[in-house]
Amino acid sequence: MEILIPKTLDEALALMAERGGELTPIAGGTDVLVSWHSREHESLKLLDLSRLGAELGSIRFSDEHLHLGALSTYWQAIDNAQVREEFPLLVAAAKEVGAIQIQTRGTWAGNIGNGSPAADGVPALLACDAVVVLSSKSETVEAPLHEFWTGYKQTVRQSDQLIVEIKVPRRDRDFQHWHKVGSRAAQAITKVGVAMAHDAEGWRIAANSVAPYVVRCRAVEKALDEGRKFGRPEDLEELLAADVAPIDDIRSTGEFRRKVLARIIYFGLAEPSIKPLADVGA
Amino acid sequence: MGSNSDSKGEGGGGAPGGVSRRSFLQGMGLAVGVATVPLGLRESSAAPGAVSGIGPGPARLRLKINGAEKIVDVEPRLTLNDVLRDELDLTGTKLVCGRGACGACTVMVDGESVCSCMMLAVDARGKEITTVEGLAGSDGTLDPVQAAFIEFDGQQCGFCTPGMVVRARAFLNEHPEPTREDVQHGLSGNICRCGTYDGVIAAVLSAAGKEASKA
Numbered sequence: 001m002e003i004l005i006p007k008t009l010d011e012a013l014a015l016m017a018e019r020g021g022e023l024t025p026i027a028g029g030t031d032v033l034v035s036w037h038s039r040e041h042e043s044l045k046l047l048d049l050s051r052l053g054a055e056l057g058s059i060r061f062s063d064e065h066l067h068l069g070a071l072s073t074y075w076q077a078i079d080n081a082q083v084r085e086e087f088p089l090l091v092a093a094a095k096e097v098g099a100i101q102i103q104t105r106g107t108w109a110g111n112i113g114n115g116s117p118a119a120d121g122v123p124a125l126l127a128c129d130a131v132v133v134l135s136s137k138s139e140t141v142e143a144p145l146h147e148f149w150t151g152y153k154q155t156v157r158q159s160d161q162l163i164v165e166i167k168v169p170r171r172d173r174d175f176q177h178w179h180k181v182g183s184r185a186a187q188a189i190t191k192v193g194v195a196m197a198h199d200a201e202g203w204r205i206a207a208n209s210v211a212p213y214v215v216r217c218r219a220v221e222k223a224l225d226e227g228r229k230f231g232r233p234e235d236l237e238e239l240l241a242a243d244v245a246p247i248d249d250i251r252s253t254g255e256f257r258r259k260v261l262a263r264i265i266y267f268g269l270a271e272p273s274i275k276p277l278a279d280v281g282a
Numbered sequence: 283m284g285s286n287s288d289s290k291g292e293g294g295g296g297a298p299g300g301v302s303r304r305s306f307l308q309g310m311g312l313a314v315g316v317a318t319v320p321l322g323l324r325e326s327s328a329a330p331g332a333v334s335g336i337g338p339g340p341a342r343l344r345l346k347i348n349g350a351e352k353i354v355d356v357e358p359r360l361t362l363n364d365v366l367r368d369e370l371d372l373t374g375t376k377l378v379c380g381r382g383a384c385g386a387c388t389v390m391v392d393g394e395s396v397c398s399c400m401m402l403a404v405d406a407r408g409k410e411i412t413t414v415e416g417l418a419g420s421d422g423t424l425d426p427v428q429a430a431f432i433e434f435d436g437q438q439c440g441f442c443t444p445g446m447v448v449r450a451r452a453f454l455n456e457h458p459e460p461t462r463e464d465v466q467h468g469l470s471g472n473i474c475r476c477g478t479y480d481g482v483i484a485a486v487l488s489a490a491g492k493e494a495s496k497a
């Protein structure tokens with residue numbers, strides 16, 4: 001195994017330009033190091049991002065956005081009072097990624113970069129309309145997270161690009177709900193999960209472990225945007241047939257996933273997990 | 283458990299309708315990546331070839347462990363856990379699952395709880411590493427958490443215990459006055475095969491109480 005350890009983002013991007021196709025970036029390593037034993041040690045070439053903390057490690061706010069640097073972790077978000085106040089959905093998701101020892105190391109960008117359909121950070125980011133900022137040696141571009149995946153572990157990221165930041169719009173969200181179903185409360189990979197939010201731009205409903213990548217449930221969003229009320233979970237199930245394609249696997253079955261997804265959306269609409277703060281005025 | 287990286291069993295199926303967006307875009311003759319919005323050109327100052335790689339052969343690392351600088355010559359593929367146990371003989375830190383799922387290998391890195399099996403040793407450079415060996419005072423006085431584990435029988439076979447103790451220490455630094463639920467959640471990354479959780483929780487609550495009354 002070979003490791004390249006750039007000290008600046010410019011060095012990292014120069015390396016990506018030269019050898020991006022053969023390099024595996026490593027941030028917290030909580031995905032990369034799970035599978036590395038099975039890899040050919042000699043052929044694995046890691047681009048260690050760990051020295052880029054000064055450039056990529058922070059969480060900050062601009063007027064319009066929350067900026068999650070590519071090396072920022074779940075723990076940093078949980079630990080940040082302003083993130084807790086303005087983005088409770090992200091914090092709810094962060095607290096359910098693995099356990100604390102994973103939250104201290106796992107990054108939001110790594111969750112996107114790994115591209116698992118079961119990723120828990122991604123649905124919360126999708127429901128908040130996040131945008132992925134990608135840099136190469138020559139330019140910086142933005143890709144809306146909902147257009148980032150094109151297939152199972154296939155993305156619009158080019159081989160010379162690194163994720164440098166995730167931008168999440170600051171908005172008044174009057175509804176937020178998060179629900180993860182796993183086999184136990186901590187340290188479990190999601191069997192089915194949902195993140196939901198409503199703001200002036202409409203409904204955002206993102207579900208994980210029900211399609212080749214984490215997806216927005218467009219048919220359900222559209223129905224809700226049109227003001228439809230759901231009297232029973234079965235009606236949601238019908239709509240979801242167009243939105244998701246869950247499979248049977250070691251963790252669950254497609255049928256279970258479809259039925260449970262409809263119900264966690266249905267019950268979430270009735271009683272969201274994140275209570276909006278009561279506004280009692282001046 | 284723990285692996286999100288395998289291609290099997292993640293709940294995803296083939297692309298809905300059998301056409302992935304990528305193949306659709308390619309079929310349209312569009313470059314994949316069309317969704318991106320350019321923001322501007324970057325000026326890169328890095329000279330190509332400025333960074334040379336290390337590995338697969340050994341490289342020299344300086345690590346700061348329990349307050350002391352340690353120099354090791356190791357292959358860069360090694361994890362912090364490998365280096366602690368095999369190079370530095372700090373075998374208090376255990377290795378069980380090797381994939382972040384059990385917490386037996388927990389150490390503190392700049393005060394945060396980390397699975398040493400999931401961190402490359404090269405990444406630990408420049409950071410303060412505390413292992414279970416570093417908790418007691420230099421005169422051998424046990425950390426209040428260690429003393430409470432003894433008092434409350436916080437272990438049976440003891441294999442998970444160093445990880446539990448290190449996590450409990452970091453947890454109490456984060457939550458000086460925890461509830462029982464806080465302890466359960468805070469230690470949920472540490473698995474005990476013997477099921478001695480009741481003793482562990484009692485020990486952590488007792489240590490918290492003693493520290494609070496001293497403060």
Ligand SMILES: Cc1cc2nc3c(=O)[nH]c(=O)nc-3n(C[C@H](O)[C@H](O)[C@H](O)COP(=O)(O)OP(=O)(O)OC[C@H]3O[C@@H](n4cnc5c(N)ncnc54)[C@H](O)[C@@H]3O)c2cc1C
Nearest residue numbers: 027028029030031032098106107110111113114120163382
């Ligand atoms: C025990 C355990 C439990 C877990 N539980 C959960 C869980 O409950 N929910 C969940 O969602 N995940 C879980 N995970 C998976 C993992 O922790 C998360 O996906 C995490 O966000 C990955 O972040 P990282 O920084 O560690 O990624 P890394 O392992 O460093 O990288 C992951 C991938 O992203 C790429 N990448 C990283 N940074 C960049 C960048 N800047 N630009 C381009 N590509 C990049 C890497 O090349 C790699 O392919 C778990 C993992 C373990 C070991």
Ligand code: FES
Nearest residue numbers: 378379380385399
């Ligand atoms: S050995 Fe590191 S978490 Fe299990």
Ligand code: FES
Nearest residue numbers: 438440474475476
């Ligand atoms: S005491 Fe045996 S594993 Fe915990």
